[in-house]
Amino acid sequence: MKIIILDTNIVFSSILNPTNSIGEILFRHDDLFEFYSSEYLREEIDNHRNRILEIANSSEKDIKETIFQIYRRINFISDIQIPFEICAKSAPLVRDIDMDDLPFVAPTTYLDGYLWTGDLTLLNGLRQRGFSKCITTQELLKL
Numbered sequence: 001m002k003i004i005i006l007d008t009n010i011v012f013s014s015i016l017n018p019t020n021s022i023g024e025i026l027f028r029h030d031d032l033f034e035f036y037s038s039e040y041l042r043e044e045i046d047n048h049r050n051r052i053l054e055i056a057n058s059s060e061k062d063i064k065e066t067i068f069q070i071y072r073r074i075n076f077i078s079d080i081q082i083p084f085e086i087c088a089k090s091a092p093l094v095r096d097i098d099m100d101d102l103p104f105v106a107p108t109t110y111l112d113g114y115l116w117t118g119d120l121t122l123l124n125g126l127r128q129r130g131f132s133k134c135i136t137t138q139e140l141l142k143l
Contacts, residue, residue, distance in 0.1 A: 002143070010116050011070060015056070015067055022137055036107060
């Protein structure tokens with residue numbers, strides 16, 4: 001089973017459309033993948049809750065249920081579980097891209113998993129720095 005670390009844009013997308021390809025992977029392929037994310041994900045989703053409700057074609061009740069169902073599939077990792085050395089190695093990877101992604105890159109290294117992201121700036125920036133443990137939705141679908 002492959003360890004996959006989810007970043008916020010993947011979860012955001014699956015909340016808005018749980019039947020898209022991202023939702024398909026999350027809801028139907030947990031036999032192939034073990035999903036993880038940082039506790040920071042919950043904070044980011046909460047911070048964007050109003051935006052989610054604005055653009056969703058669902059009721060607030062349905063959105064809450066979708067979030068609940070998504071979170072049930074994710075093993076959440078606290079920042080304090082990640083050794084300082086791993087955070088220190090991960091910080092330069094995201095420093096010039098977006099430091100808000102550190103809580104997702106560090107667990108990827110710690111768990112020796114793959115960071116699932118739809119953020120092409122992050123993906124390309126990490127790959128340019130030699131961090132090859134990123135994966136796109138299309139790459140996951142091929143697996």
